[in-house]
Amino acid sequence: MSEIQDTQCKICTVLLIQNDCETLKKMILNIHDPIFCMEIIPYLALFCRSFQEYCNMNLINKDVDSEIYDIRNSIKIYGERYGKSKKEFLESDRKQDDEFRDGLRFDFTKNLNIHFNLGIYFDENKRIVGNTQLIANTLNMHGLTKRERQEKSFNLGCHLASIIGSVSNGLSDSLPVPNIILKENIPVFYYDDFNTNRNVFFNPIFSKDINLLMLHILSSINFVKYVLTPLLVEENVWIFRINYIVIYHAYLGLKKMKMHIENNYTDGIEMISRLNSILEYGETLFLSKFRNCMMHYDLKNNGVFVITEDNFDEKKLLYGLIEECFNGEIYKSYFEKIIDMGEQIENFITQQFNFDIVSLKKF
Numbered sequence: 001m002s003e004i005q006d007t008q009c010k011i012c013t014v015l016l017i018q019n020d021c022e023t024l025k026k027m028i029l030n031i032h033d034p035i036f037c038m039e040i041i042p043y044l045a046l047f048c049r050s051f052q053e054y055c056n057m058n059l060i061n062k063d064v065d066s067e068i069y070d071i072r073n074s075i076k077i078y079g080e081r082y083g084k085s086k087k088e089f090l091e092s093d094r095k096q097d098d099e100f101r102d103g104l105r106f107d108f109t110k111n112l113n114i115h116f117n118l119g120i121y122f123d124e125n126k127r128i129v130g131n132t133q134l135i136a137n138t139l140n141m142h143g144l145t146k147r148e149r150q151e152k153s154f155n156l157g158c159h160l161a162s163i164i165g166s167v168s169n170g171l172s173d174s175l176p177v178p179n180i181i182l183k184e185n186i187p188v189f190y191y192d193d194f195n196t197n198r199n200v201f202f203n204p205i206f207s208k209d210i211n212l213l214m215l216h217i218l219s220s221i222n223f224v225k226y227v228l229t230p231l232l233v234e235e236n237v238w239i240f241r242i243n244y245i246v247i248y249h250a251y252l253g254l255k256k257m258k259m260h261i262e263n264n265y266t267d268g269i270e271m272i273s274r275l276n277s278i279l280e281y282g283e284t285l286f287l288s289k290f291r292n293c294m295m296h297y298d299l300k301n302n303g304v305f306v307i308t309e310d311n312f313d314e315k316k317l318l319y320g321l322i323e324e325c326f327n328g329e330i331y332k333s334y335f336e337k338i339i340d341m342g343e344q345i346e347n348f349i350t351q352q353f354n355f356d357i358v359s360l361k362k363f
Contacts, residue, residue: 008312009305012319013054013297016237018171019178020047023238025168026180027231028161035121035189035363038153039130039223042138043242044160045072051167054297059163067140068160074138075245078217078253082260085253086209092137093117093196093212099143116193120201120215122360124188128350129223134216185230190360203352205267211352213257217250218349221342237317240335244294247342251282254345278344285337290325 024047027040049072052059060068077085097117121130136142139156141149168177194201202211224239224246232239258275261268289301299306299321311320317331326334 005305008307009299012307012314013299014171014175016318017051017054017167017297018175019180019236020238020241021051021164021167021171022178022180023232023236024164025161026182028157028164030182031186031231033187033189034150034153035130036187036227037157038135038139039227041153041156041160042071042075043228044157044164045069046075046245048072048160048163050297051163059166061159064156064159068156070140071138071156075220076249078213078220078249078256080256082256085213085256086260088137089133089212089216090209092133092142093208095142096133096136097197116195118194118196118199119191120194120358121219121363122190122192122358123226124190124360126190126355126358126360127222127226128215128218129187129189129226130219131215133212134219180236181233183231183233187227189363191363192358192360200357201354206261206265206352210257210261213253214349214352217253218346220246221250221346225339225342225346234332234335235317240318240331240338241294243335243338243342247338247345248286248291248294250345251279251286251341255279274348278341278348281344282341285334285341287325290321293321 024040024044028037028044031037045068048060049069058065077088099117117133119132120128121132123129136149139149139153141152144152171177196202196208196212199208199211202208203214224242228242229239234240254275258272258279261275262272289306292301293299293306299319307320307324311324311328313320316323322329322331322334
């Protein structure tokens with residue numbers, strides 16, 4: 001790689017980092033809804049961890065470094081082998097069940113499953129945008145009181161926000177600060193409560209672990225689609241990156257789930273057929289050299305700047321990376337395909353649940 005290419009690669013990477021940093025900074029300074037603040041933490045952790053790895057610097061307090069590492073990796077849990085995801089989600093369900101069962105006043109009611117151990121968050125159109133078990137598992141809040149959960153999420157958010165503020169200040173010393181447009185689409189959250197041991201919201205054909213996996217995948221992609229994406233303009237490459245990462249890991253989760261259903265269910269043939277169609281579409285979108293650039297702050301592949309001279313253009317979104325990796329396809333066209341992939345996953349999972357029983361309550 002020539003010295004010019006190396007310089008171009010570094011400058012482009014730093015500018016992408018600055019855009020992401022300023023985007024996150026703008027959101028956390030302007031949106032204070034408690035559900036939003038808890039659900040945004042994994043994306044703050046993703047930025048802080050990725051920046052630390054790129055710079056090879058220790059910015060994160062050692063006392064919370066491993067915890068933030070786990071929070072960042074929670075975005076990737078669906079890509080693990082199915083058995084690992086199943087164990088983690090069922091363990092989270094068990095802990096939440098024990099916690100709320102123990103909160104019942106009378107012992108004789110504890111085995112009646114009259115308590116709630118799962119809260120699902122919706123937008124005003126009854127679209128799932130999060131759930132309490134996923135948040136508790138992601139932020140490791142099992143066994144904490146409501147006050148302790150609030151304090152922990154606040155402290156985590158403050159710690160990550162301070163790193164983002166430090167990065168912002170450091171970069172602004174030598175680079176002009178980009179103007180991040182934040183739309184006035186402030187999210188309003190609703191909720192409904194369920195008991196997963198007698199949950200008529202879930203698909204009765206499948207076991208609890210499959211239903212929980214689908215719920216968590218839907219919570220993740222819909223939070224990005226219906227909460228984060230409406231806040232930003234399409235040209236903001238951070239929202240492109242986050243859509244890509246979340247939908248890619250949802251795609252991996254469905255691949256693992258499909259294999260599990262094929263091996264364990266005889267009445268899942270129709271589901272398998274629909275999954276195959278979605279997964280085949282996804283195979284064309286997630287090329288490895290492009291994926292590596294989305295997962296990390298690095299525009300290199302095997303030590304070489306991915307964008308060749310023919311496609312490099314500092315005025316293009318992502319500087320020609322998409323054109324390079326996808327035979328000249330432009331940013332807008334490829335972004336639309338990623339969104340379409342997310343919609344296919346959303347529609348598929350949404351049809352597995354019984355929304356007729358949902359009764360929205362404003363949070």
